[in-house]
Amino acid sequence: MSAVLWPVTNRIAAALNQANGSSEHESAMRLMKVTEEAGEAAAAYIGVTGQNPRKGITHTPADVADEPRDVIIAAAVALHAFTTAPPAVLDAKLHAAARRLNARTHTESE
Template sequence: MEELLQVANLVANKLNSRFEGTPEQRWSLQALKLQEEAGEVAQAVIGALGVNPNKGHSHTWDHVRAEACDTALTALVLLHMMGGDPEWFLAEHLRGIKAKAEGWEATA
């Protein structure tokens, strides 16, 4: 997990150094990039299931995993771009999600 956060910070710094717009513009474009990556996950799932009649089985489940990794990294890049303490913010947010998930009832 530490390496993931380091890579996200590196990518965020490189992207921030190349963009001359406002911080909000950078964040907005990165949010759009995140949506693009999520779409690539969906495309890979469709390909893995073979439900597109024009393409058939065009992807594997490993493609889905790779696109999910790209999506996760893109989200963390956005978090790093926005500044503050992204690792603290992520940890706090995950604590809240964990508390909710622990309260879910198991289904059979």
Template structure:
């Protein structure tokens, strides 16, 4: 996962260097990008199910998966652009979810 976060950091840096907008606007636009990518997931699902009469079966489930990955990467980039400690923030959040939803903690078992 560390290599993933290295790539995410590089993408975030590239985007930061590309824009002259104030920081708040850059973050806002990155957050809106998540919604744009989520819309592409919806379009791909509709296409994979053939539910657009004009387009028919225009997408595959592999394309849906790729669009979901785009949403995840875009969200990770947004988090990195908001907080350079994004890997730790994310890991702590996943731990809270694990404790809340699975009743598990990060404690190492003594078995």
């Protein structure tokens, strides 16, 4: 995980709290921002494949690669609204995913 992720997203969350408050509505808006960014990732992929014949190819692979980064940042900012320890809860989730993967890999190799 990037060493700057948590300090920067903490600053973003603090700035949002100062500008917009930290109500339940604001927390919901931060979750919706994750969905918005994920939609932009999907739109970029559609644009790189030319799936929409009316628009044709509108994006590059670099555009597609940029969008998941925005999703990660938005998700990290949103996580601040639901826990006082975002790095710790994400680390716990990552370790749990690694354990499941290791257990699955171990089972499949038997």
